[in-house]
Amino acid sequence: xxxxxxxxxxxxxxxxxxxxxxxxxxxxxxxxxxxxxxxxxxxxxxxxxxxxxxxxxxxxxxxxxxxxxxxxxxxxxxxxxxxxxxxxxxxxxxxxxxxxxxxxxxxxxxxxxxxxxxxxxxxxxxxxxxxxxxxxxxxxxxxxxxxxxxxxxxxxxxxxxxxxxxxxx
Amino acid sequence: xxxxxxxxxxxxxxxxxxxxxxxxxxxxxxxxxxxxxxxxxxxxxxxxxxxxxxxxxxxxxxxxxxxxxxxxxxxxxxxxxxxxxxxxxxxxxxxxxxxxxxxxxxxxxxxxxxxxxxxxxxxxxxxxxxxxxxxxxxxxxxxxxxxxxxxxxxxxxxxxxxxxxxxxx
Numbered sequence: 001x002x003x004x005x006x007x008x009x010x011x012x013x014x015x016x017x018x019x020x021x022x023x024x025x026x027x028x029x030x031x032x033x034x035x036x037x038x039x040x041x042x043x044x045x046x047x048x049x050x051x052x053x054x055x056x057x058x059x060x061x062x063x064x065x066x067x068x069x070x071x072x073x074x075x076x077x078x079x080x081x082x083x084x085x086x087x088x089x090x091x092x093x094x095x096x097x098x099x100x101x102x103x104x105x106x107x108x109x110x111x112x113x114x115x116x117x118x119x120x121x122x123x124x125x126x127x128x129x130x131x132x133x134x135x136x137x138x139x140x141x142x143x144x145x146x147x148x149x150x151x152x153x154x155x156x157x158x159x160x161x162x163x164x165x166x167x168x169x
Numbered sequence: 170x171x172x173x174x175x176x177x178x179x180x181x182x183x184x185x186x187x188x189x190x191x192x193x194x195x196x197x198x199x200x201x202x203x204x205x206x207x208x209x210x211x212x213x214x215x216x217x218x219x220x221x222x223x224x225x226x227x228x229x230x231x232x233x234x235x236x237x238x239x240x241x242x243x244x245x246x247x248x249x250x251x252x253x254x255x256x257x258x259x260x261x262x263x264x265x266x267x268x269x270x271x272x273x274x275x276x277x278x279x280x281x282x283x284x285x286x287x288x289x290x291x292x293x294x295x296x297x298x299x300x301x302x303x304x305x306x307x308x309x310x311x312x313x314x315x316x317x318x319x320x321x322x323x324x325x326x327x328x329x330x331x332x333x334x335x336x337x338x
Binding site for chain 2: 001002003004005006007008010012027028030031032034035036037039043045046047048049050051052055087088089090092093096097099100101103104105107108109115117119120132133134135138158159160163164165166167168169
């Protein structure tokens, strides 16, 4: 898919078919995520991939807006590593860029995905960390259910010229 | 440009020719940025576009890693609006996604760009806010110099399989 088309037509997908996303495709998605820019190229991220149905079923118990993981083929939890970058505000920015690459690559490959926020919500961070048994130094940043879309992706024009200020506010 | 190619070959560009980026192209870049996802689709962003040479020349005085704005055709300052979303950590995440879309669209159109961090550095935020005379409620998040690349973009493989954890850490 053309890049501009992908950027303008990507939408949050919350309904999935039960078709399974192949392992090779998951690797392509994570490769795209890892090519995001990061401050001083420190790449302070890890990717926890959930494909076990039992765990996918439990996610809605620990995240109030992630019911769609029950249908998703997988979910990726993008995590920050405080031993690479201690400041949560900083690894948060880098993990956001990686999450956006993940969403765009999913869309480009005909998959659907949605960004469920974890950081900076302390309760969601704690619960997901417990469920996945993440090491102390690892902090979940976002949860991205992924699958084949079972809903249309309406085109929406979000361009707001009043948000552009050229050489003066 | 194909989306996967754009995601995998985008690099930070810090040297630019003096060729001017047309206004229509700037609008395309900002359109891509505004199609980023945001929490509950609140779109808490503004885009301050600097094309005035005098201001581009002053940027390195207020940002220690932005010398390249002296050569860039323009710079976009992605800003968060606290009246739309009060928590800096939250508008920061949304502005990060918009910044990443800006970088990817620039690359796809044959331009070069680089993400210069502003938030969460309080001094850079204050200095850029003063220079651009931003309203109190508006907070600069990132500064993105953009132009036609005057340096090669080496392909680098950033894929790290050890950062992937499938169903177990």
